Every structure is written in structure tokens, then in C-alpha cells.
Amino acid sequence: xxxxxxxxxxxxxxxxxxxxxxxxxxxxxxxxxxxxxxxxxxxxxxxxxxxxxxxxxxxxxxxxxxxxxxxxxxxxxxxxxxxxxxxxxxxxxxxxxxxxxxxxxxxxxxxxxxxxxxxxxxxxxxxxxxxxxxxxxxxxxx
Ligand SMILES: [Zn+2]
Numbered sequence: 376x377x378x379x380x381x382x383x384x385x386x387x388x389x390x391x392x393x394x395x396x397x398x399x400x401x402x403x404x405x406x407x408x409x410x411x412x413x414x415x416x417x418x419x420x421x422x423x424x425x426x427x428x429x430x431x432x433x434x435x436x437x438x439x440x441x442x443x444x445x446x447x448x449x450x451x452x453x454x455x456x457x458x459x460x461x462x463x464x465x466x467x468x469x470x471x472x473x474x475x476x477x478x479x480x481x482x483x484x485x486x487x488x489x490x491x492x493x494x495x496x497x498x499x500x501x502x503x504x505x506x507x508x509x510x511x512x513x514x515x516x517x
Contacts, residue, residue, distance in 0.1 A: 376449075376484045376497040377515045378409040386412050386495075390453050390488045398426040398452030400433050401484060404445045408517060409484070411445055425464045426452035428472075449484035449500075459489050459496050466509065473500050473507045484512070 378386075378401075389412065390397065402411035413436045415429050428450060437447045450472065452465075461469065469485050476483070486497045499512040 376409065376486060376499065376512050377407050377517055379405070380516055382410050382412055383495075383516045386451065386488075387493060389414050390490075390493055393453065395453050395455045395490050396424065396426040398428060398450060400436060400450055401448040401486075402437075402440050402445045403448050404443075409448050411440065412451075425462055427464070428468055447480075447483070449486070451484075451486045451488065453488040453490055453493075456490055459487065459494075461485065461487065461498060461509065469498075469500050469509060470507050473502050476502070485509070486514075 382401075389399070393414070397414070399412060399414040401409045402413070404410050413433075415426075416432050417429060433450075440447060450468075465485070465487075473483065480502075482499060482501045484497060484499055486495050488495055495514055497512040497514050498509055501508045501510070
């Protein structure tokens with residue numbers, strides 16, 4: 376996963392100021408490099424101890440991006456201490472998002488910020504036919 380230094384610093388400051396299981400979306404105006412970050416607004420109707428994307432809010436951001444020539448690149452969230460792998464609920468929303476994407480989008484990133492050190496563990500979801508593969512990916516800050 377490639378991310379610009381500016382976007383990485385922005386992401387870091389948002390996560391630092393938020394409780395665990397905070398999330399948001401990643402966007403780009405520069406091909407493969409993530410350049411834009413938007414923090415999710417938790418939906419007030421549900422309370423869970425796991426991050427659950429606010430689909431209405433995020434879809435609005437994604438369509439605003441599209442009007443400005445930016446592309447949706449994935450979804451990030453933070454985890455409680457030391458938990459570096461996606462939970463069952465995480466995998467469920469990752470699969471749902473991948474299936475909801477147009478055919479032109481075959482891969483997206485789902486990084487996890489692991490607290491308290493804000494270690495960023497990157498996962499990449501790839502759609503191959505009807506199958507979704509989730510693999511760990513190297514972080515490249517450029
Ligand atoms: Zn999670």
C-alpha cells in the first residue's frame with residue numbers, strides 16, 4: 376500500500392485523537408498512491424465494540440471524490456491493543472464492500488492501525504471472479 380507522507384501524517388493525527396475502532400476511507404488523486412483521508416462519522420443508531428462503516432456517510436464522500444476526479448482506495452480503522460489481524464466482523468464488511476464495487480475495481484486496501492503504538496498493518500483485498508482474497512501488504516510512505 377502506497378501512501379503520501381502528507382496523507383500518512385494526517386491519518387496518524389486522526390487516529391491519535393480518536394478512540395479504538397475508529398475508521399474512515401482512503402482516496403487517491405494520484406493512481407496507486409493514497410492522498411486523501413476522511414474520518415467516518417459513527418452511525419448513532421448502533422453501538423458496537425467493533426468498527427462498522429457508516430455506509431451512507433462514506434458513500435456520500437466517495438461520490439464527492441468522484442466529482443473531483445478522486446478514487447476510492449479502501450477503508451482503515453484502529454484496533455485495541457496489539458490486535459493485528461482483521462476480526463470476523465472486519466472480514467465481513469471487507470467482503471461486502473468488495474462485492475458492492477463496480478467490476479472496474481478489483482483491489483482495495485483495508486489497513487489496521489494497531490494501538491497504542493499506531494503501527495499500521497496493511498491488508499489488501501483482491502477480487503478474483505467471485506472470490507475475495509485478503510493478504511497482508513507492505514507499507515510504503517512516499
Ligand atoms: Zn477490526
